[in-house]
Amino acid sequence: MxxxxxxxxxxxxxxxxxxxxxxxxxxxxxxxxxxxxxxxxxxxxxxxxxxxxxxxxxxxxxxxxxxxxxxxxxxxxxxxxxxxxxxxxxxxxxxxxxxxxxxLLTGGSLQDRLDRGRLEPSEAARMGREVLDALRAAHAVGIEHRDVKPANVLLRPDGRPVLTDFGIAAVREATSLTATGSVIGSPDYMAPERVSGKEGGPASDLWSLAMMLYVAVEAHHPLRRDSTLATLAAVLSEDVPPPRQAGPLTGVLTALLVKDPLARPGAEEVDRMLAVAAGQAAPPATGGTPADAAPAF
Missing domain, CATH: 3.30.200.20 (Phosphorylase Kinase; domain 1)
Structure with missing residues (x-):
């Protein structure tokens, strides 16, 4: 300096x-x-x-x-x-x-937007598709984000989302930099497998995306508790209650917010589901599987 x-x-x-x-x-x-x-x-x-x-x-x-x-x-x-x-x-x-x-992005964050009120399901679905597209681009070059949450989604002046803060991203050739025994990520949005200390994978980022969209439309976090330890315990042991205000987003949230990462749909299927929820034309299916989200880590 x-x-x-x-x-x-x-x-x-x-x-x-x-x-x-x-x-x-x-x-x-x-x-x-x-x-x-x-x-x-x-x-x-x-x-x-x-x-x-x-x-x-x-x-x-x-x-x-x-x-x-x-x-x-x-x-x-x-x-x-x-x-x-x-x-x-x-x-x-x-x-x-x-x-x-x-x-420089001057539209604030998604968290700032949610502080003013919940999103309608179709608006959340449109935003979710764009964040998903950003994640797919990162996954395609071997990068997991590991901290998808409203504060890490910034907005352009026209409201379009931009994913930021890759500071704890897991890159295939550099995963040893994760501190042993540390909580790396935001407990509220961490997938259960990451809480339990497993490597996770692209499916873990999809859990975080779904939890972010759940919070966006429901205006509360279903597993947040009074302490970090209690929140982590809830993520590990409690089922996510069905959303009540998600409307057409209900299906994708229910499909992604499950404990087993192998049971979650892949990014291509999630994109189609979000397109339907957003009232947009769904992309054609190409026969992908949950592994289509990114190469295996």
Missing amino acids: SRTEPGRRVIDGRFELVGRLGGGGMGWVWRARDLALHREVAVKEVRPPDPGLAEYDPEGARTLRERVLREARALARVHHPNVVTIHHIVDGGEGTYPWIVME
Whole structure:
């Protein structure tokens, strides 16, 4: 980072931070100005929850840095209008945390939209098809998202969804970076097999998509409890109650929100079901199976 004027933060001599857009346990996302190309961008700053991580846990710091670099590389491999575009990465080397420069999306998140009220089933189905298409593009190059949830779906000004935050994506050649014994993902939206410590697969992302759509139309989460442990226990042991306001989405939610990932329909069938629920023309069937979601991991 460089400072060219008092109070003015410029990253890599090029990206001037304008204002903070949001943040979480892994850091902050900033609105920034690209001084070279004269455009606004989003810049993700990694800030570990424990500021002493690098000093007292160098291995943890190294893993965090590698995870951020992996996010950038994962995003760079997926070219799709419903996946956030990465422009640049600033990496100062060992002992530093990278910054990821991405396209700026100004329509808020799906979570922001749901905070104002539930979606109608047809609207949720249309949005679900686009997020599904983003997942299929990621799965096709061997990437699972692993954290599909409303906060990680950003909206363009016209309302079209864009999947972001691939920071814990599982890439086939780099799965060893998942911390042993850690809860990697959002408990509310994790598939049961991932909660139980199994590898999961594309079908696990489809569970998360379905749970997100369930919450979108029902305006509540059916398995959320008062604590993380209680929520994880509910995901593992309790059946998802049938939705009451899903209308034409009921069939796809019921089909996907089952404990056995092998019993869930594949992405191609899910797309057809969502198309029907959205009142759109369903794509022709090609005889796919649940394994059509992506190559086996």
